Every structure is written in C-alpha cells, then in structure tokens.
Amino acid sequence: MTSDIKLHRYFQDWMNLYKKDAVREVTYRKYEMTYRQIVSLAPDLRMCELSRLTYQKLLNDYAKTHERQTVMDFHRHIKSSLIDALEEGILERDPTRKAIIKGKKPGPHKTKFLNQHEVQLMLDSLSLDAGVNWDYFILLITKTGLRFSEALAITPNDFDFARQTLNINKTWDYKSRQAGFAPTKNFSSMRKIQLDWQTVIQFSQLTKELSEDKPIFVRSKVYNDTINHYLERLCKKSGIPIISVHGLRHTHASLLLYAGVSIASVARRLGHSNMNTTQQTYLHIIQELENQDNNKVMKHLASLV
Known part of the structure; x- marks a missing residue:
C-alpha cells in the first residue's frame, strides 16, 4: 500500500482489516457511514495530499451539516486509521494534529428528563x-x-x-x-x-x-x-x-x-x-x-x- 492511494480506499481497507468482526455490527455500521461520508466529501483526496489543512477542510465540510459531537465521532474514526498509516510509513506526519472540531448549531432537543x-x-x-x-x-x-x-x-x-x-x-x-x-x-x-x-x-x-x-x-x-x-x-x-x-x-x-x-x-x-x-x-x-x-x-x- 502506497501514499498514492485515495483516503477513502485506505479507510475502507483499514476498517475491513481491523474493525470487521472485531466490533459489534452496530458499531461497524458507524465506520461504514464514516467511509461513505469520506467518499462523498473528498472522493479524490489521496493519502499523499493529506496535511493539517486538507484534513481540517474535510472536517469543516462535514461540520456544515452535522453537530459537534457527530463531527467528533467522524474525526475519531479517521484519526484512528491515520495513526496506523503513520506507523506504517504511509504518512510522514500526523495530519489530524491540533484539528479543530466544529459543528452546526444544535437544533432543539427534547426534554432530557422528567420530574x-x-x-x-x-x-x-x-x-x-x-x-x-x-x-x-x-x-x-x-x-x-x-x-x-x-x-x-x-x-x-x-x-x-x-x-x-x-x-x-x-x-x-x-x-x-x-x-x-x-x-x-x-x-x-x-x-x-x-x-x-x-x-x-x-x-x-x-x-x-x-x-x-x-x-x-x-x-x-x-x-x-x-x-x-x-x-x-x-x-x-x-x-x-x-x-x-x-x-x-x-x-x-x-x-x-x-x-x-x-x-x-x-x-x-x-x-x-x-x-x-x-x-x-x-x-x-x-x-x-x-x-x-x-x-x-x-x-x-x-x-x-
């Protein structure tokens, strides 16, 4: 696997290798959702093009339509895969370092509890x-x-x-x-x-x-x-x-x-x-x-x- 591979392809291979059958099915479906979002937001982004700037842009694009906690989960999934890529030598630096987590303004939530x-x-x-x-x-x-x-x-x-x-x-x-x-x-x-x-x-x-x-x-x-x-x-x-x-x-x-x-x-x-x-x-x-x-x-x- 080389640094010329697309991010979404690397993430898909990574989750199939490390997460499939290792986490509950409901959890694995969340990784699949992250994969689909990467394909949608950055279909052509390659691992060699990843930097703090390109990664932050990906997070910002995702944050336009999602609340902050959801963006945080999205970030954690990708970051886990990229840390492995760093250890494998596919990346030279960690593009997720000091990433800023944003998110759209939360909508009205239901009452959390009754008296x-x-x-x-x-x-x-x-x-x-x-x-x-x-x-x-x-x-x-x-x-x-x-x-x-x-x-x-x-x-x-x-x-x-x-x-x-x-x-x-x-x-x-x-x-x-x-x-x-x-x-x-x-x-x-x-x-x-x-x-x-x-x-x-x-x-x-x-x-x-x-x-x-x-x-x-x-x-x-x-x-x-x-x-x-x-x-x-x-x-x-x-x-x-x-x-x-x-x-x-x-x-x-x-x-x-x-x-x-x-x-x-x-x-x-x-x-x-x-x-x-x-x-x-x-x-x-x-x-x-x-x-x-x-x-x-x-x-x-x-x-x-």
Whole structure:
C-alpha cells in the first residue's frame, strides 16, 4: 500500500482489516457511514495530499451539516486509521494534529428528563389492562433505566420474581436486517436490577402465559422512531414535556439521584462501565445536590457554639 492511494480506499481497507468482526455490527455500521461520508466529501483526496489543512477542510465540510459531537465521532474514526498509516510509513506526519472540531448549531432537543410529578402523570395515563403493549415497555424502562435494546431483549426468563430482580444479559439488535439477540454494550452492562414490588406483580401477571425464552415486546420489526412517536403522543395526552425513550433512562437516574441514591449505585443500576460516565451525564444534577449539601453543612456548623 502506497501514499498514492485515495483516503477513502485506505479507510475502507483499514476498517475491513481491523474493525470487521472485531466490533459489534452496530458499531461497524458507524465506520461504514464514516467511509461513505469520506467518499462523498473528498472522493479524490489521496493519502499523499493529506496535511493539517486538507484534513481540517474535510472536517469543516462535514461540520456544515452535522453537530459537534457527530463531527467528533467522524474525526475519531479517521484519526484512528491515520495513526496506523503513520506507523506504517504511509504518512510522514500526523495530519489530524491540533484539528479543530466544529459543528452546526444544535437544533432543539427534547426534554432530557422528567420530574417526579411529570413521571406520575405519564404513568397514570398508561393502559396496563390489555396484555402486552408499548405502555408496559415504557413502564419497564421508567422503573429500571434500561437501554432501549436491553428492554427489547427482555424475556419472561429474565425475571426472578421471588428475589424481585431482573437479569440483564443481552440486547436485541433491532437495527440489523436479521434482528435477534446480541451481547450487552459492555461487561458492566450485564447486571441484576432490583425491582419494586408493584412492578413485580404487574410483570408476573403479564408474562404468565408467554414463552419463557422469547422477547416480551418484539412481535415484528421494531423501530426506535415508532416507539418515540408513541411516547410523544402519550406525553401530549398527559400534558407533560415531550421526552424520548432514552430520556426515560435519564429520568430514572435523575429521580434516584434526587432521592439521595449514591452515584456508585446509580452507575451499577444503569450498567455504566465506570462512575465517570454517570458523573459527566448527570453533572448538573450532582452540582445541584452538592449545593444543597453545602447549605446543610453550613447550617450544621453554624449551630455549633
């Protein structure tokens, strides 16, 4: 392989060699998307033409139509391949050095999480008397903080009603053409979640007549957008801010933090690989709680005479 090869060709060969069958299919599809973007934005750019200027131009062109976080992911993919090219002697210098990550102004985002009153209004509007439906799915995520793919993969066998726990050991690969069970996001995602007695009763009744090893909620092809649109209608009906299904996971975590549950316990319940992820995701809540703690500390110290 020489420096005269086109960037998109090098990246395609690199991802086939190092990423194919080494990462999950959903992750590999992201590399494929990066490849298609390189072909679209820089079809004739060759490795020998790569410099900090030409690379920055590529990033800037991509940033015109994508938000900053998406541009960062695009950059990380290409940078990984170019670092290998540097080690192989195809490049003499690192063109990604000091790259500036830009991005278009973020559009309006849905509410990240609901407060306790809003959650109660939403739960009160659920229809839980007609067998398996998406209302039960929404209830489960709200009560457990599961990821969308984790909740889709839940089977009756995953419940231990006697111990009031739910075993998370797989996901449902709903994005794949051949949807089916898939591994969890990481090792930490494999966990047992404690359930409240009300949820235990509801799901013990719901799953009584279902096949023990088949997903409770999957009957045909499932799309994330379909459930989000359903939840949007439910939010409007309840008179609360519109939230996404992933927002229910954030809601679950935020309610626990406000209730005084430790960051470590919340991280384990969510299946985060470390507490840093939890702290970064819920930094605003943690800072608010720390301010409340500081007020308590000052009141206590002032009472000492």
